[in-house]
Amino acid sequence: MDQQRSKTVLILDHSSFFSRPSGVTFNVNVQNNDQQQSQQDQINNENCLGMKSLWTCIVECVLEYCRILFDIFEDDALITLIVTGIDQRDQSSWWNRYKNLSQCMDFFAGIQPPNERPLVNDDDLLKHSLNEAITALCTRSKKQNIPTDSDYINSGHIILFSTFNNKRIETIEKDAKIFHESHNHMALEMNDFVPLAKCDLTLVDVRSIDQPVPTSNPEYRSISSILHRTFYYAQAGQMLFTRMLQMLLKQHYLALTTVTGIPMKEDVASRSSLNYDVDIVHPAEVHHSLRERAPLKYWRQIKDDVETIVLKWSAFSYDPENYYDTYSAYRFSPLDVNSRESACLTNFLLSGKCVLLELGNLPNECAININEYGDENCFNTSDNDLTLTTTTTSTNRLFSHMIISHNQELMIHAIAFGSNNPMSKMGPSYLVTDEKDNISINDLEELMDEIDDDTLEKDLRVESFINIIRTTTLYPVETMTSGKIPIEDSLRLLERHTRRCPLLINETILFNMPAPINLLTSLILREKLSDDDVSKYLMTLKYVDNMERNGESLPVPNNFQYTTKIVTNKAKKIIKYIILGYTKYIWRPLYKNLFIKKCSNDSLWLRLAQYFLFETIDDIILYTIEHGNSKILDLFFSDRIIHLPLLEKYLIDTLLFRKQLSIDIVRTILIYLTMSNNRIEKCFQYVFKRFLQIWSQENFIRFSSNNQHLYICQCISICLSFNQQIQLNNDKDTIIMCVLNGIRLHLESTFDYIRRRGQLIGELIIKYIHLFSSSNQLIFDTYDKNHSEVLMLTKLAEIDQTLNDRQLSDDDDDDEETIMKKEPIVSIIEKPICTTNRIVLHDASIDDDDDDDEFESYDYSHDTIKLDVEKPKYIRTCLADLISTDKIDRLESALNMLPTLIELYKIECEEVALELVRILLNYNSTFNIENFEKLRLNNLIILCENYPLLISDYLCKEFYEKNYTIHQRSLILKIIQETAKKLSQINQIQTKIQDQLFISDDDDDDDNDNDNDSWHSIINKRLKLKTKYKIKNNLKTKKKIFQENNFGNIVGYFYYPLISYIDKKQIYLSLIDGDQDYLLLCELLSCLGRLCIYAQNTLSLNNMIKQLLDLLKSLQQHQNAGVRHAIIYAYACTIVSIGNICYDENLQYYFIKLKQWLDYIIIKDTNTEVQSLAKSVRQILLKTLQHITDN
The missing domain is CATH 3.40.50.410 (von Willebrand factor, type A domain)
Known part of the structure; x- marks a missing residue:
């Protein structure tokens, strides 16, 4: 399961x-x-x-x-x-x-x-x-x-x-x-x-x-x-x-299959023709391969209100050692286990025999459907059937399943039939042994004519895979040996054998080596080496070393032909241009002038074009989609999207959901998905459901941008225009739940455009795919029907998209440009250092001597120098520069460019955001870069600000992990605190006590001006402001501003992971009971207090304050004065964050107990700074309690 x-x-x-x-x-x-x-x-x-x-x-x-x-x-x-x-x-x-x-x-x-x-x-x-x-x-x-x-x-x-x-x-x-x-x-x-x-x-x-x-x-x-x-x-x-x-x-997503036509042993002996049926239950995935190749309606029956697939027992003699290729294998269970028929079938299988199940009464139209996937001669038929004509469907016997017992477990296999099986899905191998400097299209055409696809099976490493299966096969044992679980050893051995495991013989040289080099591939797979094995291994290495010293080539067998692509001098240049980003310049002339004209009529050219598309870089596929239409995609791709997982992932996942394409390109891809029943069932249905699921997700509605939300709505509208292809057989309940949940979440949004789009899309979905009866149609009257977005989305859902497909685009404007005239990818930095260039020369003939005193010096004041540093223009280039710490100039340039690149490539940056944080956080040197610490901190804050959920979760977990210095942990706290400040926009959220605590005072003592970096001095300066009446008078004239704090939705991801493990004692980190410096504990308490301040006007604030007050109460008797000082500061932050209004009686009780402890600290504490801070916080606390009582 x-x-x-x-x-x-x-x-x-x-x-x-x-x-x-x-x-x-x-x-x-x-x-x-x-x-x-x-x-x-x-x-x-x-x-x-x-x-x-x-x-x-x-x-x-x-x-x-x-x-x-x-x-x-x-x-x-x-x-x-x-x-x-x-x-x-x-x-x-x-x-x-x-x-x-x-x-x-x-x-x-x-x-x-x-x-x-x-x-x-x-x-x-x-x-x-x-x-x-x-x-x-x-x-x-x-x-x-x-x-x-x-x-x-x-x-x-x-x-x-x-x-x-x-x-x-x-x-x-x-x-x-x-x-x-x-x-x-x-x-x-x-x-x-x-x-x-x-x-x-x-x-x-x-x-x-x-x-x-x-x-x-x-x-x-x-x-x-x-x-x-x-x-x-x-x-x-x-x-x-x-x-x-x-x-x-x-x-449990199971299915019922009826095995019919099973002969009774007694009936055979008495020469009677009575047969019996047995119903078996198994996972529904068993019939997936059959469903993809033929409609199941021909073998579907309703038996006692339950749907069953009827398969016929085959009396064909079959050796179980020679299995057919199978797509899947699952356990099954007889439905009526106590019946005589089920017992007979079970005993027959447990005796070591197997049974082939065939599709009975194969109809003509079904045979045509199946033949689309392979030649008729490729059917897995018996030897007797091979002599029959496959056009006569009444005599065809097509085996679809096999039931057998594996290790006393009843299993059902889905047999691969036709050419559509894993062996035949692999593309042909083009063997090129004689490389020429030039190769023409005619030569290539002759080469392709000579290719025999049947030789592919001869190139498969079948014997090697049989050896792997034999090596890792498990057999029943009576007792456990050495306390190990056999399956774990087998899986570990299988992983060692398949780390490098090419499928074709002609794809590897290593596995074609003769003795003694072939010992390397066999000995390296063993878990333990004996002394004899070690000597053989050393002998082989010495043999290879001598070959290298003597300049000898590897002893490749004479009959070996390494599979390579056609590589000529021109081809090498083409590959170089492709790597440098000139893909469209290579593919465009072939696409427009050759393949578009020839592929529709010539299967050879179509095959060559498909080789370009499926064997090279994704940029070629993207260019074809951008400049083609659905007919072109159907011509080039056909149904290969169903059989090629990489192509399916690129078209459906990468393009539609990860790249925000133009709506015309989306329409082209969706039209292509609806041009075949197979694509509709496997791809289009999945795309439509995924669009709906994203549209109905709460996180998407809350955190997506306006353009992203509009893009998903447009895609759903286009899908609705193909409402004839949307099938509701098994997905109706899922679609209904997505629609109803999505409408509810959209209506709960505070943004007008989200509510408007949610109501419109809900109406369109229910209208076009008929989820309910016509009398129960959903209609909203709360949005403007004439809004431009409403008209646009409604039009997308109403029009026939197939008639609205794009024409082939033409980009001949760039034909005259050559590849080498393309602008360089990376610009060169020019740093001005001078103003003019001036050289004044005298006539040498009038000089008496030959010295250079009469020459005026060369003025460099306006010269410009060209640096070798290239400014990164892409986020992954910047990532590579950050990793290469040996190149300081590139590292400094990457640090300066990273904020700009994050803003330009927000979506792409999300994929590498965690990697960027790891690199920046683990730098152990400043690399002699000016303002390195400031640049690093700024970049980390920007990353955390743009991806708060992803980065904050990682940083909070890493704070308590090992292999970090105190400086790195302190840096993590600083990142979290500064990010929270930016996200909360605390400058716009004001309370009366906060103004007293954090407003700056120009009349303050000048002695503290040099202590800007010390948080102790900053706290003391701010707390002194509460005794000055002029600030109190100024506050009376200040207007209060109450604003919603958007940071409240995610503050828990910053706060709770930090406070949850503060008392967890580790060998490498013990904040509370450790003997190390308590500065990190002080900074952590300060950070938690500041997070409470940044969480003002949020629903989770009360719970945060309660947890922090419980923590601070447990640390009140701490022996370190710095920790007590930080505790009092954190108490001050809780008072500031709660404001003048406190409806929670428990918090009021906490504050009363806090007053008593502050009184004790003022009298008994031995540290004067702690006493002074306690006095100031006590005054704020009294004022807060007074305001709470008044309110």
């Missing part, structure tokens, strides 16, 4: 209602099918041992649910069982308690049947169990405790078996919503909890057979944006089992 699979909680109602008989009888006879069973039940009841209760039917259903999940997902199946009235005390083992079916059966064995006497508090017990279920979903599983790079989406399912009426359903929905919201709030404060991002509540109303059900269709309802409810009616017996199967397939 992958990391994203959901948790499942099953709740069983243990009330008296389920002690009633269900109408289902125990029968000791094993029947072949349900029809025979019903006939036997009607004829006689002599074999009936009694009637099952509703409780027994539910337990059997739940055990079947668990069995199938354990068979398919094994230990990764996250299941927990809750029975109302049964106390679940050990909540820490929610997801470790049930790991196999035996544990589940032991759990039910210890529970008595329901009491026939009803209890008064059945609803309360059900409510308590529902609370336990949501607690379990919010509790971390084993995988969630392991930190990973990918974001984990905590989702789950709650299945409740009980009896319901409308009132009870409403109560359960209300309770579930309350429990979910409360637990998500708890998860933000508790490490053991994780917020629940999605929860499906399934209610199953279980009834006896004699009670009819109102409907057989499930009812769906969204309780909130995260919580969804599904309601089923089910009668005990077969209907309950069917409902269980429907829930299982939907919740």
